[in-house]
Amino acid sequence: MKFAELRELLLSDWHRYQPTDKCGKHMIINVLTGKNHSAAFLFWWRIASVYQRRISLAFVAHFMVYRIGRKYGLQIPTCTKIGRGLYIGHGIGIVINPDTIIGDNCNISQFLTIGSNKGTPAKIGNNVYIGPNVCLVENVMIGDNAKIGAGAVVVKDVPANATAVGNPARVIIK
Numbered sequence: 001m002k003f004a005e006l007r008e009l010l011l012s013d014w015h016r017y018q019p020t021d022k023c024g025k026h027m028i029i030n031v032l033t034g035k036n037h038s039a040a041f042l043f044w045w046r047i048a049s050v051y052q053r054r055i056s057l058a059f060v061a062h063f064m065v066y067r068i069g070r071k072y073g074l075q076i077p078t079c080t081k082i083g084r085g086l087y088i089g090h091g092i093g094i095v096i097n098p099d100t101i102i103g104d105n106c107n108i109s110q111f112l113t114i115g116s117n118k119g120t121p122a123k124i125g126n127n128v129y130i131g132p133n134v135c136l137v138e139n140v141m142i143g144d145n146a147k148i149g150a151g152a153v154v155v156k157d158v159p160a161n162a163t164a165v166g167n168p169a170r171v172i173i174k
Contacts, residue, residue, distance in 0.1 A: 006050050012084040013042050016105070038091030041068040041076075049078040083126065090132070097121035103128065103144070112136075125160065 014027045017039045021027070031040045048061035062078070069075060073093040076082075080096055083104035088094065090110040097116045102108075103126035114122050114136045122136040125144035130136075133151045142148065143160030152169040163173040 006046065009046050009084055010043060013086055016085050016087040037068055037072055038088035041074050041091060042086060042088060045076060045078065
């Protein structure tokens with residue numbers, strides 16, 4: 001991945017946190033001062049996931065991902081496929097399987113678990129909102145523009161443009 005592509009990914013994520021900052025001039029200051037640990041984690045995570053081979057930059061990025069992740073309980077492996085514009089709201093206690101695929105412009109909240117015992121974790125579409133305390137279990141597909149309510153345990157697919165709530169989650173709005 002080239003630097004221009006990485007810059008585009010970083011800016012797309014940053015615009016989810018600060019939509020008025022068009023050029024990203026406050027991004028580095030915010031990341032370095034730690035004002036928003038979710039944005040800082042995502043910034044370093046993007047760099048670590050792209051620069052696996054460049055020793056110095058990768059070392060710093062992996063160290064920061066480890067440090068911030070350990071402090072706030074964020075376990076998102078750098079091999080996870082995440083689209084543009086991810087927003088981590090109240091980033092604490094998030095565990096995501098390395099084989100998970102997350103689409104563009106998704107919102108994830110605190111205490112999210114995306115797990116798999118059989119190596120087939122969830123695939124999440126574009127523009128998906130996932131509320132706090134949600135568990136996505138095994139091979140589930142979350143369609144585009146879907147919403148998962150707080151405390152849901154998703155064990156079946158959620159179609160596009162649907163809202164799912166409960167334990168086990170059931171679709172209440174299509």
